[in-house]
Amino acid sequence: MGDIVLTIVLILLFSLLSGAVAAYLAYNRGRVTGLQQEQDRQRQLLQSAEEQASRLLAEAETKIKERELALKEEQVRLRNEMEAELDRKRKELERIEERLQSRLDSAERRLEQLENRERKLNQREAKLEQKAARLNTMEEEWAAELQRVAQMTEEEARQVLLERVEKSARQEMARTIREVEAEALDEADRRARAIIAMAIERLASDHVSEYAVSSVDLPSDEMKGRIIGRQGRNIRAIEQAVGVDLVVDDTPEAIIISSFDPVRREIARMALSKLVTDGRIHPTRIEKEVEQARHEIEQIILEAGEQAMIETNTQGLHRELQKLLGRLKFRTSYGQNQLYHAIETAHIAAMIAAELHANVKVARLGGLLHDIGKAVSHEIEGPHAIVGAEIARRYGVSEAVVNCIASHHGEVEPQSVEAVIVAAADAISGARPGARRESLETYIKRVTALEEIGNSFEGVSQTYAIQAGREIRVIVRPEVVDDLAAIELSKQIAKKIEDNLQYPGQIRVTVIRETRSVEYAK
Known part of the structure; x- marks a missing residue:
């Protein structure tokens, strides 16, 4: 309604402005036409504007009436929809009320049934208590009669029964334990035999045992006197230079070398052999030959350690560990050469680890170094496994390998499957036929x-x-x-x-x- 009135006012203002402009223009043209003509024209313009305004006002009133009619229709429609929605919700609430009432009635019936059941259960419980009391009385009478007939108290009868049950249970337990252990041992033995047989079949190491020579052959018994020297100076020089004992007895054309250190014994054998071959035996010559033999033995030890690492593919060890490994070349255990035993153990451990999907590198290195403590066991107190583990740790060997070395004889608990494999490989290498012997x-x-x-x-x-x-x-x-x-x-x-x-x-x-x-x- 406001928009239509504003439009009419604008039209009237426009008409008035147009008339004023036209009058002003007519006035300026030198007043050629008369004032009457101008007034007529203005009246015509005003009449035309009034007619147009009346027409726009009639159209606006028509649109206003149509809008009001449409609003009334919309109000009627919304009212009808709201009444329909209210009626629907009222019916739904009535249905919910009916269901709740039905459930309430059902709950009351169930409660009544439960009360009836509770009364019946209380009655049955009372009857059961009466029967239990009668049974207790009968049981006491029966126990008293049994005690009178058996001439045993209840505690004595219980003890006899428990002893019989215990004995029967122990026998059954022992039988079950034997069956389970036998089954487990059979399966473990079968699998272990397969793995060990595979490892031994694949192993192609040298099984010939080497022994440190403890005697020197002489060309004649006259050489014994030259070795002893005047007032025993030559034999004392040899013993002091090398740190061994020379035994000159009735053994024909031989001298026995006695020492707990196999390396010293080998140095003495090598030096003595060169002195016997050369024939010049005196303290100065002895010191020279002993020093030369010591350098040769050190070179042999280093080469033996390097060769062992090459054979087992464990390069990169500390030089001191190489030397200790090479010293095992001159040591035996129950007649088995310890360097060959270490190499063999490394190969067996690596193959078993590969079959069990364990760390092959750790198992191989642990097998090679497991007896490294025997190279210095006469110098340091303690089990060779513990001594070897401390030496390996000192020279940067990993803790996994150190545990393999320390635990292969049970002094330390194994912390990995590789440690158990090394112990098994050590036992296989030492227990195979012909590997070891004892006096x-x-x-x-x-x-x-x-x-x-x-x-x-x-x-x-x-x-x-x-x-x-x-x-x-x-x-x-x-x-x-x-x-x-x-x-x-x-x-x-x-x-x-x-x-x-x-x-x-x-x-x-x-x-x-x-x-x-x-x-x-x-």
Whole structure:
């Protein structure tokens, strides 16, 4: 409505302005036409503007009426929709109220049923309590009658029953333990045999044992006197220069060299051999030959260590570790050359680690250095495994390899599968046929010690060491040791053997429990 009025006012103003402009223009043209004509024209213009304004006003009133009619129709439509929505919600609320009322009625019925059930349960409980009281009374009467008939108290009967159940359970437990252990051992033995057989088949190392020569051959017995010298000055010079003992006895054309240090023994052998070949034997010559032999042995040791690293593909070790590794060339254990044993252990450990998807590099280096402590064990106190681990740690070897060295004889707990592999490879290399040997005196002492350890346990009747001391069979008294105790006894004997004896390979402990029932028909 406001827009239409504004339009009409603008039209009127425009008409008036147009008339004024026209009058002004007519006045300026020199008043050629008369004032009457100008007034007529202005009246015509004003009439035309009034007609146009009336027409626009009529159109505006028509549009206003149409707009009001449309608003009324819209109001009616919205009112109808709101009434319809309210009616729908009212019906929905009525349905919800009906459902709630129905559920309330159902809950009241269920509550009534539960109350009825509770009353019935209380009644049954009361009856059960009465029956339980009667049963207790009957049980007491029955127990008293049993005690009168059996002439045993309830505690004594319970004790007898528990003893029988315990004995039966122990027998069943022992049988189950034997079956489970046998199954596990069979599977482990089968897999271990396959891996070990593969490793040994692939290994192509030299199995010939080398020994440090402890005697020097002489061309004649006359040379013994020249070696001893005037008032023994030559033999004293040799012993002082090298640090060994020379034994000149009745052995024809030979001199024995005695020393706990195999390197010194080898230096003395080499120097003495050159002196015997040259024939010039006096203190000055002896010192010169000993010094030259010492340099040659050091070179041999270094070359042996480098060759061992090349064979096992473990280059990059500290030079001092190379020297210690080379010193093992002149050391033997139960007749087995320790350098060859270290190389062989490295190869076996690497192959087993490859089969088990372990760290091959750690296993190989641990196998090569596992006996490095034996190169200095006569100089430093302590087990060679611990000594070797400290030496390896000092020269920058990784902790994983150090643990392999320290744990291969059980002084330290293994912290990785590679450490266990190195210990197994060491045992394989030392226990293979022909690898090691021991003297008759040592063998007899070890067998005697094994039998004494077996006989030291309670309930043991007799112990026999068989298979060259690689197995002991312990016969126990069946009335003292039952099946479960026999299993525990075998573990205790094995543990005591490990703690008290040193031996190559492994020793099997078999505990035998036998019960015989003998009767004679007359």
